[in-house]
Structure formats: structure tokens, C-alpha cells
Amino acid sequence: MKNILVTGGAGFIGCNFVRYVLNREPELKVTVFDKLTYAGRLENLAAVSERFGGRYHFVQGDVCDAARVEETVALRNIDTIINFAAETHVDRSILDPDAFVKTDVYGTYVLLEAARKLGNLRFHQISTDEVYGHVAGRRRSLEEDALAPRSPYSASKAGADLFVNAYCTTYGLPVTISRGANNIGPYQYPEKVVPLFITNALESIPLPVYGDGKQMRDYQFVADHCAAIYLILTRGRIGETYNIGTGSEMTNLAMVEILLDELDKPPSLIRHVEDRLGHDRRYSLDVSKTLALGWEPDYTPEQAIRATARWYRDNRWWWQPIRDGEFKQYYETVYGARRELDLQ
Numbered sequence: 001m002k003n004i005l006v007t008g009g010a011g012f013i014g015c016n017f018v019r020y021v022l023n024r025e026p027e028l029k030v031t032v033f034d035k036l037t038y039a040g041r042l043e044n045l046a047a048v049s050e051r052f053g054g055r056y057h058f059v060q061g062d063v064c065d066a067a068r069v070e071e072t073v074a075l076r077n078i079d080t081i082i083n084f085a086a087e088t089h090v091d092r093s094i095l096d097p098d099a100f101v102k103t104d105v106y107g108t109y110v111l112l113e114a115a116r117k118l119g120n121l122r123f124h125q126i127s128t129d130e131v132y133g134h135v136a137g138r139r140r141s142l143e144e145d146a147l148a149p150r151s152p153y154s155a156s157k158a159g160a161d162l163f164v165n166a167y168c169t170t171y172g173l174p175v176t177i178s179r180g181a182n183n184i185g186p187y188q189y190p191e192k193v194v195p196l197f198i199t200n201a202l203e204s205i206p207l208p209v210y211g212d213g214k215q216m217r218d219y220q221f222v223a224d225h226c227a228a229i230y231l232i233l234t235r236g237r238i239g240e241t242y243n244i245g246t247g248s249e250m251t252n253l254a255m256v257e258i259l260l261d262e263l264d265k266p267p268s269l270i271r272h273v274e275d276r277l278g279h280d281r282r283y284s285l286d287v288s289k290t291l292a293l294g295w296e297p298d299y300t301p302e303q304a305i306r307a308t309a310r311w312y313r314d315n316r317w318w319w320q321p322i323r324d325g326e327f328k329q330y331y332e333t334v335y336g337a338r339r340e341l342d343l344q
């Protein structure tokens with residue numbers, strides 16, 4: 001692994017991964033390939049570009065554009081593709097699934113074809129715990145569980161996973177897949193719940209909790225996720241899938257309490273609002289297969305939430321322009337007419 005292509009590298013997890021590998025591997029060269037949608041931002045990589053100029057290269061492009069992908073892979077002498085590029089927000093997928101099918105399914109197929117045609121390249125797919133769907137009782141999802149996605153977002157991600165495995169079986173492409181739990185940390189677009197609630201709280205705007213707020217998620221720190229992805233890339237078995245998370249989940253209300261406490265803001269900011277359509281109540285991963293590779297998360301979910309709250313408190317320069325831009329319109333569409341619930 002000498003020349004890697006990181007698709008979606010200007011987004012939240014991708015930019016943290018690029019920083020992680022460039023710091024860790026002094027010989028590695030990284031090409032970021034990103035369309036720069038609303039979620040992709042060059043400022044996420046500005047410090048990387050300054051510090052690692054010679055080993056870092058940026059290409060603006062769409063993963064659905066086969067010619068651009070293949071030209072980049074050939075010109076940059078790529079030996080490994082790591083696919084982070086995706087439309088990623090469930091609420092946006094409910095409003096308009098079109099881009100999700102295009103980027104998450106068709107875009108993954110285009111990348112797989114490039115990997116197959118241009119030298120059977122190593123391919124790693126970044127997937128999500130959401131492909132397992134709602135997980136009932138005290139069960140934890142295992143990698144071999146049947147996929148049961150329930151939102152347009154997770155259905156698209158599941159479709160991509162199936163394509164990745166099909167390319168391994170059919171063409172012998174050397175692939176791995178990782179399925180991560182909810183990531184939080186620096187540079188996450190403030191539409192996702194944790195940065196949304198933190199930035200609302202910092203502006204003393206109410207926090208719109210969907211339904212009763214008792215849905216369960218595993219909130220993992222993005223740096224832990226990146227370390228696990230790197231380990232799977234270097235030590236994972238070809239053809240295998242690995243779950244990544246802390247292995248412990250909490251309710252959304254517990255998450256809100258922690259972030260309000262860290263920011264010294266009052267619980268009176270909480271508002272229960274009409275639930276998300278098809279809302280998955282619980283995700284829960286069995287992560288023993290990844291632990292067995294020799295990885296362990298550094299952050300508990302509570303530590304991750306507190307560290308994330310401090311980062312947003314200290315980096316208003318990053319999120320304020322986002323909240324003042326396209327985001328305003330989005331917020332109005334999703335939350336403007338949402339009914340408040342009286343849960344007394």
C-alpha cells in the first residue's frame with residue numbers, strides 16, 4: 001500500500017482518516033477524490049494540505065463519473081481504493097433518495113469496476129451498522145447477519161456492500177468491508193444529531209429530540225473508527241467484513257444530558273418533536289472480530305460526546321459559516337413544520 005485513493009476524503013470521517021494515515025505512515029501518498037457536495041469542504045483538509053503538501057493531492061470529481069475515476073486511478077498510480085464517498089444523512093434520504101442511489105450504489109459500482117480493470121486493486125468499503133436495520137432486545141449484530149435496511153440511506157449502503165462482496169466472489173477482487181457505528185468528533189456537518197444539538201445548545205436554540213428519545217445508538221469517536229479502518233486495511237482478511245464501534249450504546253436522551261452538562265446548558269432546551277419516518281429504534285454491534293485484530297477504542301461514548309462538545313465550542317469558525325449558509329434552508333425544511341410532542 002503506497003498510493004491510496006480516498007473517495008469522500010473532504011467529508012467528516014474521510015478527512016479524519018486522511019490526517020490519521022498521513023501522520024502514521026511517513027511514506028504513504030494520499031489522493032483525495034471528492035465531489036465537494038454540501039458535506040465536502042476543502043477547509044477540512046486545509047491543515048493537511050499545508051503540512052503534508054508533497055504526499056497529499058486533491059481531485060474534484062464524482063464517483064459516478066467512470067472516466068474521471070479511471071483517469072485518476074491511472075495517473076496517480078493508485079494501488080488501494082478506500083471508499084468513503086456517500087450521501088450520508090437519513091433525514092435527507094427520506095426527503096429525496098435519488099442522490100443516495102446514484103452515489104452510494106452506482107458510485108460504488110464505478111469504483112469497483114475501476115479497481116477490477118486497472119490491476120485488481122485492493123478495495124475497502126466504508127459501510128455502516130444501519131445496514132442491519134433495527135436490532136431488537138439485547139441482540140448485537142454479527143457480520144454474517146442478514147442485511148435488513150429500512151431507510152433509503154441504509155438500503156443504498158446495503159446495496160453497495162452486496163456489490164463489493166459480489167466483486168470479490170465473481171472477479172476475485174481483494175476487498176474488505178467495515179461497518180461502523182455512529183461517528184462523532186471534529187468536522188462533522190451539523191445536520192447529524194450530536195453536532196446539531198451541540199451547535200443548537202451553543203446558540204441556546206431548542207434541541208429537537210425525535211419521539212421519546214429512547215432510541216439507542218453507539219456513539220464512537222471518529223479517531224477510533226479511523227484507527228480500526230487502517231488496521232482492517234493492513235491486517236484484515238480479504239473477503240471479510242468487520243464491525244467497528246465501542247460495543248456499548250445509550251439512549252439519545254442520555255447523549256443529550258451529557259452534552260448539555262459538558263456545555264453547561266439547561267435541560268429546558270430539550271423539545272420532543274414528531275418522530276422520523278421508519279426510525280430504527282436500536283443499533284448494536286458485536287465488535288469482537290475487530291477487537292481480535294488487536295484494536296481497542298480509546299474513547300467511551302461519554303468521553304467521545306464530551307470531547308466533541310469541546311471541539312465545537314472551541315471551533316466556531318468552522319461551523320458558524322455552515323449554519324449561516326445552505327443549512328438554514330435545510331433546517332427549515334426538516335424542522336420548520338415539525339409538531340412538538342407533549343410526552344407528560
Ligand code: NAD
Pocket residue numbers: 007008009010011012013014033034035036037038039040041061062063064083084085086087088089103107126127128129157179180181182183184188189
Ligand atoms: P459526509 O457526509 O461527512 O461526507 C461525505 C463525503 O463524500 C463528502 O466529502 C462529499 O462531498 C463526498 N461525496 C458525496 N457524493 C459524492 C460523489 N458522488 N462523488 C465523490 N464524492 C462524493 O459523510 P461521513 O459521515 O464522513 O461518512 C463517510 C462514510 O462513512 C460514508 O460512506 C458513510 O456511509 C459511512 N459511515 C458514516 C457514519 C457516521 O456516523 N457518519 C457511520 C458509519 C459509516
Ligand code: TYD
Pocket residue numbers: 089090091130182191192193194196208209210211215216217252276
Ligand atoms: P443521526 O445523527 O441522524 O444518525 P442515524 O443515522 O443513526 O440516525 O441520528 C442519531 C439519532 O438521533 C437517531 O436516533 C435519530 C436522532 N435524532 C433526533 O432525535 N433529532 C434530530 O434532529 C436528529 C438529526 C436525529
